[in-house]
Amino acid sequence: MKNAVDEKHLISPFLIVPLMYVSMVGVGVLNFQRELAEHAGYNAYISVVLVGISIHLILWMIYKILRSNQEGLDVTAINNTCFGKMAGNIINFTIVLYFCFGAFIEFNAYIEVIQLWVFPSMKILPISTILVLLIYYTVSGGFRSVTGLSFLGLIITLIFILPQNLLVLPYTHPLNLMPLFNHSLTDILLSSKSMIYQFMGFEALLFFYPFIKSPEKSQKWAHLAVFFVTLMYLVIIIITFMYYSEGQLRKIFWPTLNMLKIIESPVFMRVEYLAISMWLIKILANISLSLWVACRGMKSVFQIKPRVSLLAFLVGILIVEYFVKDRSIFRWSSEFYSDVGLYFIYGYIPIMFVVTQVRKIWNKG
Template identity: 30%
Template sequence: MKVNLHPKEGLLFNAFMLAFIINSVQVGVGLAGLPRVVYLEAKHDAWISVFLAGIIVSVVLVFMIQMLKQYDSADLYGIHVDIFGKWAGHSLNVLYMIYMTSTFFIILMNYVEIVQVWIFPTLPTWQLSLVLILLVIYAVYGGIRVVVGVAFFSVVGTIWLAVVIFVPLQFGDFTHLFPIMNANVKQLLMGAHSTTLSMLGFEIIMFVYPFVKEKQKAMFFVQMGNLVTTLIFTFATLISIVFFASNSLEKTIWPVLSMFKIVRLPNLERFEFIAVSFWMLIILPNMCFYLWAASKGFSRILRRKQKWGVWIIAIAAFAGSFFIKTRYQMNTMTDLVAKLGFYFAFCYPVLLAMIVFVKKWYKRRESKHAETS
């Protein structure tokens, strides 16, 4: 297997699309419940935790991009093989594929659950998941450029929801925010840790990097995407803290959706129905990118067509959807994936980047020695 991937000219996309990709993959089902999970850890300083998490993500992104820059045009699958050799590298690749498949599955299940709770209580899980999976397969069949297009439209089509989030402020009680910095450092870090599920998605950069046209600009746009995400998340958390009483925020499963209940349009009493429906547009790029990146592994490792991977993963996810029935099962699964995500997306890439730096530095020194001697 080649380390570097050189896609055809026609498959490349502009670097500024990276901002949309990172933003759309990060904003997803996690956001709906984000304020609550962080609040449970950091109390009314939760918004500081979220902002802190955004900074951590941006640091991790620096490591990722620097690592990718060490290669000509490689993705994570290639880097693994380059660093760890064929067998160890491929096993790590398979692990990463399993991780991305389970994230794909969790996003799907969480969204189905939201729809079932908020709009159609009697809708069977398999119907909605089937329709969503087919839609995602259709997008992934179109190739990377279509998937990037989905991400672009997702951001453009739903960014107005970020404005609507400010409507509940009129019912806010700002005394909830004080005293600022009441939580200790440990609580703040625990809060930042619990944002994992929402912040996840930026690791996709390690897979789409070979398809970026102007690679030297990648860093800037990736950081821009993350900045927008961090701001949206921080404001959503801040407004939830102001809007809800502390006890009810701890009990509300999807505070962001519950806040939409306040919004009233002249001939539409219940805005949250619109919000939940639009949420599909928000999660669509998440699912597309995870399915695309995981299935890409099939073509990279097994040298089969990517189609195979798409169908295998889709059928696995669809089959899995029959096994989850209750709220607490969902919770355990989601927590598990969040934990996996913490290691796979936050810790591991940094570690890998270090190894890559050392290896490249060592090689450079060796070649210099060879020249001089």
């Protein structure tokens, strides 16, 4: 397949693993257990498995969509081909806003964690400004820079974050998981809807696909990343359910961080502080990837230089973060983003799959 991107900007197929990982794992991993348990109780782990399987199917569709052309194009060009330039660019701009909005949601969520756990009396602006500068530095360095930070985020998770969760195992109570099946299918599906929010972000593949060297070889790595993330969420939620009773879980807003408080270390008195600090790199990678996608889309739709659109996005995020103080607005924004993501993943992508496959068959005929 011919690639539309210069060779020096390409990455190896296996590097899609850290990119997919950081896109699917965000601040939500710190409190997703509580939301899932509200609907399906301790049967919510079933939702994690169901959503993981569905993401594999959607990922397969994405590869089919992107392989429907032989020029190594991203989704913006495919939209223009399928729906015409005007309608296609409207769709493309909507997708740009979706990724920009996702970056803001993640940014705000991490700021909230810092405020609640680390610096409760510190003002927002200094922290937000530092994060914005780090994000600008990463994204302005190009796609390979974002990939490098994503790889570092994955390594830190494997070395520090996951082992910290496993250290809680001696304090768990496996009988908490019983009975195994005591919720209806409706409860499981409602829980699955909440779980979809945690996986949102992998759709970035629709944009960075042309930046993969021999992209057809990356599919197995992409599915491996989805499997790993699903397994990670499954392990974390099962450990959480075995650690807390359902009554306790309803009253705790950040279950993952609260579990880490029990771990004793001769160096760090508060291990959860270390986890939040180490998590910064992965969160920066997540936000940087979303904003890189948004800037890439703005360049395709309006021919705006990426650094210009990046500055506009970051200034906008900083302004909203500083002036909007009502946390209920951010809660509503997060729910709205979750609903939009549900339609994007399970609506837009399957529709595009059908359209591109029909066009492919039509052109062959």
